[in-house]
Amino acid sequence: MFSLRINKEQMEKSMLSYLVHFLHAFISLSLLTGLLLALWRPARGEKGAAPLFYSLAAGLVIGAAVNPVALRLETATGARVLLFGVAAVAALAHAALLPVMRKGRAVVLVKWWGALFLAAALAAVAAYSFVGHVSEQALTAVTVLNTELILNVAGVLVGMGLMVLLVPVVAHLGEKSTRRLVCWLVLISSLLLVAQWAADVLLGLMRLEMMQLTSLRLSFVAKVTKYLYVLPYLQALLVALLSAAFFLRRQTPSAEELQGMQKAERRKARSRVVFELRWFKWAISSVCFVIAIFLYYDLHATRPRKITPPTMLTPDASGQIRIKIAQVNDGKLHRYAMVTDDGHVVRFFLVNRSLGQGNKIGVVYDACMLCGDMGYLQEKNEIICIACNVRIFLPSIGKAGGCNPIPLAHNIQGDEVVVTSAELDKGARYFSEVVSRKVKDPVSGKELESGKARYRHDYKGRTYFFESEESGEKFLKSPETYLGQQQSRFYRTDGFQSQVN
Amino acid sequence: MFFLMLRQSFVKGWRRKVLATATIVLAASLITALMNISIDVGDKMSKEMKSYGANINLVPKSENISLEIGGVDYNPLEGQFLIEEKSLPKIKEIFWANNIVGYAPFLKTGAEIGGKPGRIPLIGTNFDKPVAVAGDEEFRIGVKVINPYWQVNGAWPADDEGDSILVGALLAKERGLKVGDRIDLRIGGRSGSFTVKGILSTGGSEESALVAPLAVVQKMAAMEGKVQSVSVSALTVPEDKLSRKARRSSEALDSLEYDRWYCTAYVSAITHQIEEAIPNIAARPIWQVAASEGAVINKIQLLMIVVTIAAFIASGLGISSLMVTTIMERSREIGLTKALGAADSEVYLLFLSEAALVGVVGGLLGCAVGALLSQVIGLSIFGALISFNWVVIPVNVTISVLIALTGSLMPSRLITRLYPAEVLHGRR
Incomplete structure (x- = not known):
């Protein structure tokens, strides 16, 4: 009975995601390889720099092989820690050797081997991360050649092309810039990577319980993870910086100089200027392209689906919320919200569940017993649980079970749906959103701003705020004295509770 | 200057270019036809796996x-x-x-x-x-x-x-x-x-x-x-990695994965639960496409791979021999450009872009011919017309350009061996 819909948008998104993940994994590799080439090619010559590519290839193979093997042996975290740790050490060692300016044979050799090792480690990490992404996402749903598979592979190939072309561009720009600038760039990009890897290794060690979990370490990991999305932009900007420096330093012979040259000489000088400009244009346009893709992906494509903002309602004097059926029986999802006494925002929605043949209104909390309070969305007559993407069978809304929204007890009085604030308050714990509002200290009766209150205690699922520690203590000793008998709020972990008792 | 030379070579040597294009059209049309059929069925199958609903058949065990x-x-x-x-x-x-x-x-x-x-x-x-x-x-x-x-x-x-x-x-x-x-x-x-x-x-x-x-x-x-x-x-929700794993064998799931699978509306989870609820029945999702056309398609896919490789080699060789004669014929022109200061790489670029252009044109024509061919095959195998899939075009043009480039890569090494003095003198 279900039509097979083509989801073009989804396919494009998955292709883009492959492209972006490839770029994320490999942009640092391209950048550093180009810079290392710029450092070493002038000294060692074209042939002499070839081992750099061999170690690169070896690193790629190792990284790509480690991932499936580690998954098979169920030591993914251990392998990741090891790989990233080695890479971090390699990057640090290489960075430490950079300022050594002595020209001795042994020193040069150590530095060269350091560069080779760094390239291999970097390549291994890049291959490991990307292979991990591919194995998580699965390139295709079926084994037969299909559009999605082709698009995903195309995404990877475009990324590959871009990253491969970036290497000679960076190398050329680097060779024409000062050695000092190149060294600085290597240092900066290495340190950026080391920060990322160190956080990764730290987290892995804590997970493996080989290192104690402390709040300092955890906050370092959290901070790095939070700002991780900037890293690829920074790396692209480093390339832009390099090309800007190249542009400023390039030699343009003046008109007089050109006059003074012989004809053949002049032609050569002119063509050199044209070619250098071409390199620059290449670099800048590829940087712009990469950044544009990142921006599109981050700002547009991966924006999570969000609920429509609810209409805020306040109960009347008798603690009731009344909604006219005529307002909500058009088959659309009508979302409302109420703020409880302690600041919880309780969302609920009404929808005509009779599929256009009557006026049966489903009245439910905008939360799922299984998935939490991400809420529900309406897309082309279908109600979708945002968290798990399940389509909810419209006539079943108002019934508990599965991924259905949690039913909300209500009355139908004439042409109105009546929901009591007491009933909504019981469901407050299904939701995590809290706003600050005026509350009363139940002991002293003083008015407080809940967001600023320093002392608070939970009782039967409700939060109470206190002006001082003493009144909090008093409250904890015998809450009933201040609150009287009351029913506990519902918790998701208790499962669905019928509202009768 | 570069584009002028490119155009001139097409205007002057159009007969050979037509021949080269025809070689590529032959290969590309075959590949297009088979690929189009394969993708058509593959898309239907993957849509079936990704749809938000399914029909399940219950029969006695x-x-x-x-x-x-x-x-x-x-x-x-x-x-x-x-x-x-x-x-x-x-x-x-x-x-x-x-x-x-x-x-x-x-x-x-x-x-x-x-x-x-x-x-x-x-x-x-x-x-x-x-x-x-x-x-x-x-x-x-x-x-x-x-x-x-x-x-x-x-x-x-x-x-x-x-x-x-x-x-x-x-x-x-x-x-x-x-x-x-x-x-x-x-x-x-x-x-x-x-x-x-x-x-x-x-x-x-x-x-x-x-x-x-x-x-x-x-x-x-x-x-x-x-x-x-x-x-x-x-x-249901679309099939993904977890449900595929569960479909292979539900014992392969650890307890956490099992819970997540059971509490997600996969077809496999729903059929499993129906089997739990009613004794002595077997519940199977009906993958219509996978059951009917899926069996044939694996063979077509194998055929496609073989034909693609064969066509690739055959037309590559054809292009290669055409390229050798072109270079021999135009050796004086090459000698002259070199004498005027063109680097080897620039001459390479000229010849390779000629080949790439031929590949693009041949690939596009091949797509058109292949689209017709796939309808014929579709009518005779599935008894239905096959919708043309746009994604075939870029893939085919890419393959055609690759054929043309690999075909010309070997002969274009002759270019380095041409010395201006010798060629212009007429000794070669």
């Missing part, structure tokens, strides 16, 4: 080997293990009960019309019947609910009517039956008289059968309270 000839099951119903009709509402008691949109039970037997010999398939089913299930007072089952595309010319019979029947469109045409006609049916020793209430079009095998309310068929076949199979329609 120990179903006898069916003896179906011409749509009529000759196995006597008496000996078969059947599903109890009264156990079916349990489908609505599983964890994902709310995702079950509806179901329709079937009981299939054969009947004779009006004493004429020859058994016509007779299907008993519910059309649109309210069923009391826990927590849902308005739940309705039947083919009208789960197969909204079934069309009836006339009227649907009510489920409690004892003498109304639907006639499949093909059967009606064959027997000349119209709405309002009366027919007599015989099954074994029992017989009954029915009014044709409507003509049924479904696009499936029901078109050559009689469809009657379930209770009537149960009575006629003396199988009260039994059904043979059940179609269940459920809202």
Whole structure:
């Protein structure tokens, strides 16, 4: 009975995601390889720099092989820690050797081997991360050649092309810039990577319980993870910086100089200027392209689906919320919200569940017993649980079970749906959103701003705020004295509770 | 200057360029045709896996080997293990009960019309019947609910009517039956008289059968309270990695994965839960495309890979020999450009871009020819036209350009061996 819909948008998104993940994994590799080439090619010559590519290839193979093997042996975290740790050490060692300016044979050799090792480690990490992404996402749903598979592979190939072309561009720009600038760039990009890897290794060690979990370490990991999305932009900007420096330093012979040259000489000088400009244009346009893709992906494509903002309602004097059926029986999802006494925002929605043949209104909390309070969305007559993407069978809304929204007890009085604030308050714990509002200290009766209150205690699922520690203590000793008998709020972990008792 | 030279070479040597293009068109059209078919089926399959709904078929676990000839099951119903009709509402008691949109039970037997010999398939089913299930007072089952595309010319019979029947469109045409006609049916020793209430079009095998309310068929076949199979329609989430893993073997899941799988509305989870709820039945999702065209497509795909490789090599060699003669013929031109200061790489670039251009043109033409060819193949294998898939074009152009470039790569090394002085002097 279900039509097979083509989801073009989804396919494009998955292709883009492959492209972006490839770029994320490999942009640092391209950048550093180009810079290392710029450092070493002038000294060692074209042939002499070839081992750099061999170690690169070896690193790629190792990284790509480690991932499936580690998954098979169920030591993914251990392998990741090891790989990233080695890479971090390699990057640090290489960075430490950079300022050594002595020209001795042994020193040069150590530095060269350091560069080779760094390239291999970097390549291994890049291959490991990307292979991990591919194995998580699965390139295709079926084994037969299909559009999605082709698009995903195309995404990877475009990324590959871009990253491969970036290497000679960076190398050329680097060779024409000062050695000092190149060294600085290597240092900066290495340190950026080391920060990322160190956080990764730290987290892995804590997970493996080989290192104690402390709040300092955890906050370092959290901070790095939070700002991780900037890293690829920074790396692209480093390339832009390099090309800007190249542009400023390039030699343009003046008109007089050109006059003074012989004809053949002049032609050569002119063509050199044209070619250098071409390199620059290449670099800048590829940087712009990469950044544009990142921006599109981050700002547009991966924006999570969000609920429509609810209409805020306040109960009347008798603690009731009344909604006219005529307002909500058009088959659309009508979302409302109420703020409880302690600041919880309780969302609920009404929808005509009779599929256009009557006026049966489903009245439910905008939360799922299984998935939490991400809420529900309406897309082309279908109600979708945002968290798990399940389509909810419209006539079943108002019934508990599965991924259905949690039913909300209500009355139908004439042409109105009546929901009591007491009933909504019981469901407050299904939701995590809290706003600050005026509350009363139940002991002293003083008015407080809940967001600023320093002392608070939970009782039967409700939060109470206190002006001082003493009144909090008093409250904890015998809450009933201040609150009287009351029913506990519902918790998701208790499962669905019928509202009768 | 570069583009001027490129254009000149096409204007001057158009005969050879046409020949090269033709070589590529041949290869590209073959690849396009096979790829188009393969992608068409692959897309349908992947859409099936990713759709948000599925039809599930329930059959008894120990179903006898069916003896179906011409749509009529000759196995006597008496000996078969059947599903109890009264156990079916349990489908609505599983964890994902709310995702079950509806179901329709079937009981299939054969009947004779009006004493004429020859058994016509007779299907008993519910059309649109309210069923009391826990927590849902308005739940309705039947083919009208789960197969909204079934069309009836006339009227649907009510489920409690004892003498109304639907006639499949093909059967009606064959027997000349119209709405309002009366027919007599015989099954074994029992017989009954029915009014044709409507003509049924479904696009499936029901078109050559009689469809009657379930209770009537149960009575006629003396199988009260039994059904043979059940179609269940459920809202699901697309298959992903976890469900594929579970489909291979549910033991492969660890307890955390098992919980997540069980609590996600995958088809496999829902069928698993239905099997838990009703004893002795087997529930299988119906992957229509995967079952029918999927079997052929694996062979086509293998053929495609072989043909692609063969075409790649063959036309690569063709391009290669054409390139050698071109370079020999234009050696003076090459010598002159070198003498004027062109680097080897620049001459390479000229020849390779010529080849790439030929590849693009050949690839595009090949796509057009291949699109026609795929229709011919589609008509002869699947008996249906195949929609042209736009994604074939870039893939094919890429392959064609690759053919042209690899073909020209080897001969273009001759360029380095041409020395201006020698060539211009005429010694080579």
